[in-house]
Amino acid sequence: MTQVRLGLIGSGGMARHHLNVLQGVSEATIVAITEPSEEQRAHTLERFPHLQEVPFFDDHRAMLEQVEMDGVIIVTPHTLHFQQAMDALDRGLHVMIEKPMVCTVEHARVLVQRFKETGKIGLVAYQRHYIPTYRYVYEGIRRGEIGELHFVQAINLQRWYRMTRGSWRQDPALSGGGQLNDTGSHLVDFLLWIADAPATKVSAFMQYFDVPVDINSALAFEYANGAIGNLSIIGSTTVGWHEEITVVGSEATYLIRQDQLEICDAQGNRFRPENLPAGSQPVINFVNAILGREEVQSTPEDGLKVIAFTEAAWQSAKAGGTPVPVQW
Known part of the structure; x- marks a missing residue:
């Protein structure tokens, strides 16, 4: 062919x-x-x-x-x-x-x-599997650049509640869920993809306001290797778009702010990496x-991990934040 x-x-x-x-x-x-x-x-x-x-x-x-x-x-x-x-x-x-x-x-x-x-x-x-900044983090963790993974954090602010009002994205029959399942899906994928261990359990609190899908989500979770993390997907904001990701290791920390990567090494020096991986689509x-x-x-296996994490978060939110195992 x-x-x-x-x-x-x-x-x-x-x-x-x-x-x-x-x-x-x-x-x-x-x-x-x-x-x-x-x-x-x-x-x-x-x-x-x-x-x-x-x-x-x-x-x-x-x-x-x-x-x-x-x-x-x-x-x-x-x-x-x-x-x-x-x-x-x-x-x-x-x-x-x-x-x-x-x-x-x-x-x-x-x-x-x-x-x-x-x-x-x-x-x-x-x-994000194809964007140089994010591939660098994925590859850097695997070559041991930050040592042992301790903690990950991500927050996305998007005017999603207002922007998608009246659209299929706020209709659970078509969307399957709210912003966690939409914009948030990218961050869930990234945080699961970069770690060398699966997420094992998640605790979630969500706000729906006057619509039948989640608008704001605050999650805490744990990986099988003992690393911990939190994720906030905030759709009620007036901010058009803002995103921050932090990945903390025993020897260095990755700081991603609005798609720009900075590294803080073990001596506290902060710098931007050179020679990012090639990008694609x-x-x-x-x-x-x-x-x-x-x-x-x-891969489809990545998709399975994301919806398993998301479904566990929905279940936890319905149970008042009780931790729920991630089963995929």
Whole structure:
């Protein structure tokens, strides 16, 4: 195979980001798009006029039946991911899924097993696996740069409550949950990905205000190696976007502020690292994995770990913060 034929399921804002990246990937071609919204179709064609001849479908099943392709990219409301991915795998296709992979541990286990049974490429679009700053932290922990991992902390402030009001993101039937399952999913993934041990239990407190999904979340958790952490996802803020991550080791500390990395060594010296790893994009990795050129960097197993942690946090919040085991 030298050319990868891709179908797109959903063509909203994040899908258009992937389409933009694919314009620089000569080995990939979009051959069909599922998008029931005429408004989103118009936005997509306005930005990417070269797709004028690509067929659009209202339903992904019709697209899978009528168009020959090698893989699909799923960028739809969260609770739709599971069935769309299963349908694509049943057609023998490779599958890339926007985060979160799915919205229940049960679905995640089934999907991970189905990827194993079919041997098809599965990728969850957790982009921090591909961003140089975050890859540096992942690799630095593994080469022992900060010594023994002691503590991790992350906070995200986003005007999510106001920004998503009235949208599917605040409808649990489509979103599967609130901001922890949306923006927060990226930070959950990062904190689980960088550690050399799984999270074992989590305690959570959440605020919902006047909507049926979580808006603010304050979590404390523990890893199997004894390291501890906390995570705050705050959607009621007036701040458009602010994020901070701290990773404390016995010999050094990583400080990430608004995507910028600083290291504090054992003598208290603070500096910015040189020679960050090369960056990429999930969709580039997806195409290269299909072509046999690269291993998948953000796997369905990562997606399973994230929803297991998230589901445990939801259960803990319902129980008034009682710690709940993370079981995946």
